[in-house]
Amino acid sequence: MSFLPFFVITLGAATGALLTRRRPRVSLLVGFIGLSLAFVTALAIRPGETLVIGEGAIVTNGYGRLFLVLGTGSGLLVSIIGLATSWQRNVPAAILASLGWTGLALALPDPLTAVAATVAGGLAGIFVTLVAPIDERGVEVGARELRAVAVAGSLALIAIIGLGPAPAPNSVGAGPNAGASGAIGLAYLAIVVAVALRFGVIPFHAWAGRLSQSAPDAALPLLLAWAPAGFAVVALAGIGSSFAGSGGSLGLERGLVVALGAVGLLFGTFAVWIQDDLEHVVGYSIAQDAGFVILAFATPGPETWQPARTWILVFALAKTALAAWALVLRTTHGTRRIDHLHGWARRSPVLGVAFVLLILATIGWPGSTSWAARLDLVGWSVTDPLRTLVILAALSSLLYYGKLAGIGLRVPGDEVGGRPVARMRWPRSLQPPASAAERVDERAGEEVDGDGTTEEPVRPARPGRTGDRIARTAEVVTVARQSLARGRRLVGQLGHTWHVNRSLIASLLVLVLASAAFLGAAGWLGIPDAAGEAPPAATSQLSP
C-alpha cells in the first residue's frame, strides 16, 4: 500500500517537528526533511490500491495523489520562502499534519470518516495561528479557527447523515431518505454552509479576514486554501451521489446556494478593492474565488464533478502563489501598505512576472483549463441573464489585479522601502574563475576562506618502511582534514550565499509557484484527467 509511507511520514515528521520546537534548528530540519520525504512518497503513491481495515478501506486515486504532490511541493516551496523572509517555526509541521490527514480523507470512500479526517487536518492549522511573540489577538484568531473547523465539521457530519445513503445501483427507488425532501434540503444547505465557513466566503468572512491579518503569511495557503480545498472535495463526494436523485425538487435551496456563490464573487471583489494592506488582499481574494467552489454545489453531480475538482486544485495552487507573492513583496519592500508600493514591479521584475502568471492562472484564458472550469461551474448553476451577471462578477477580480499591477508599474516613490536585489550575488570563493593575474595575487597571500579556516599544505613523507606507513597515514589524515575543511567551507559559503540573496531566491521560488499554477491552469499537470476520475464507490457505512 503506497499511501501508508506518506501518511506515516507526514504525521511522524509533524509530531517530531512540534515536539522539538524548543530547538528551532532541529525542528526546522525535521520539518524540511519531512516535507521533502512527503513529496517523494506522494509521488510514489499508486492509484487504484486498496487497503482493507475492518469493514472500511483506504483506496488511493489519481486525484488524491495529485492533490498531495502539489500540496507537499507547494508547501515545501512556501516553507523555504518563509525561511527566507519571516519564519514561523510551526509552518512545516502544520502543513505536514494537515496534508497527511487530508490525504487520508481523499482516500476514504466513507464520507463520514473522511469528514472526521478533514477535521483532524483542519485542527493542525491552529498551531500556525499561534505565532510568536504570542499575543491576545493570535489566541483569538486560533480560537476562531477552532470554532470554524469544529462547526463546519459537525455541520458536514450531520448533513451527510441527513442526506442519507446513496441509492444502491440496482435499487428501484432512491435511498431511505428520499421521502424526506425537507430534511434533505436542510442537509444540503448545511453542507454548503460548512464549506463556505471553511473558505471564509462572504458572508462568513469575518474570521478569515482576521486570520489573514494575524496568521503568518506563509501559513495562509494552508489555512485558507489547501485545508478547506480538501474539505470541499470530501463534501462534494459526500453530497454528490446522495443528491443526484433528489436534486430536481430542491429549487429553493439551489437558488440560495447560487446566491451565496454569486454574492461571494461580487462582494469579494469589493472587499479586496477597499483593502489597503497585502494580507487582507490575499485573504479576501481567496474568499472571493472560493465562490466558484460554492457554485459547484449548486448542481452536484457527474457533470460538475470534473470542473469543480479541477478548479479546486488550480485555485489552491494559484492562491498559494498569491500568498507567497505578497509575503515576498512585503519583506522585500518593507511595507504591507499597498499605497506605499509604487513601482514594485519595476524594482522587482521577477515578482512582476510571477504576478502576471498567477493572474493568468486564476482567471485563465479562452481554451485554458481554469477558464473552462469556471465557465462550466457558472453554466451548470445558472442560465442567462443571471449567467452573464455571475461571469462578470467573476471577472471583476481583474479590477483589483489591475489596480495592483498599475501601482507596480508607476514610477517608484520614496515610500518604497528596501533595496530589491536585481541579480544573484555570490561569495568571493564561489565567484567565476578570476583572471590569471588575480589568481597570482591570491596565491601571494594566505588563503583564508569565508569561515576563517586555512587550508593546510600536504607534508612530505618521511623515508623508511615504518616511516612510509606513518607518512601515508599522515597524508590520509591530512587529506581527510582538508576535505572536511572544504566541506565546512562550502556549507558556510552556501549559507552566506543564501543570506545575501534571500530576497532574490524567495522571488524566484514565487516565480516557480506561479509557473506551476500557470501550468496547472493550462492543463499541463494532468489536473483535468485526475479530476475527471469517477467518484469513489459508495462502500461506506452509509450504504444500506
Place this chain on the structure above:
Amino acid sequence: MNPVLVATAVTVVAGAIVAISSRDARVAILGLSLTLLGTPLLSEPIPAPLPLAARIVAALLALELLWITIRATTSATCGSLVGWPVEALTAAAAFVVGAGVGGGLATSGLAVGGAGAGTTSIIVAAACCLVALAATPLGHGRDVLRLGIGATLLLAGGTTLSAALVGPPGTLGQLVISGMTVALGAAVAALCANAFAARGDLGLGGGRTREAGGRPAPLQARPPVDE
C-alpha cells in the same frame, strides 16, 4: 431498552453538563472525561475491543494533554454564562426532543443503523444533548477552555449521531475518530497554554476567568514568551 445504554447516556450527558458549567477547569476536565470515555459505548452493537481501546486511549491522551496544560497554568475559567441549572434544563429538553426524533426516525425506517427504536432514540437523545450543550460555549465562549470543550462536545455529538442513524463506525472509522480526538485535545491544550502566556488567564476578548468561588481570578505573572 438496554439499561446499560441508558446509564451510559445519562453519564455522558451529566459529564457534559459538568464540563461546561464548572468554573474549576480540573472539574470541567473530569466531566469531559466522562463524556469522551462514554461516547464510544453509545452504539449498538458496541465496537470491537481493539477499536474501542483505540477510542479510549485517544480520549485519555487528549484529556492528559488538557490536564497537563491546566496544571501548569491556571484552573480558573469563566464557567457557564447561565449557570448549571439552565444548562441541565437545556440538556433535558434536548434529550426529550432527541428521543422523540430518534424514535420517529427508527420506526419510519429512516435510521439505517440497524439498532432498535428504543436504542436509537436513546443514542440520538444523548447526541442532541451534546450538540445543544455545545451551542453556548461555542457561540459565546469567553475563555479558550470553554470554547474547546464546546468544540469537543459538538464533534462528539456529531459522531454519536452518525453512530445512531447510520450505524457505528467500522474499525477504520473508529481509528480516524481517535486521531481527531487527539488532534482536538492537542489544539485546545495549545490554545490554553498560549492564552495563559499572552494574558495570564484563559480568557478571550473581554472575558475574565473566575475562580471556583466566583471571585475574579488574580492575573498571574506573565511567563517569558517561548521563542
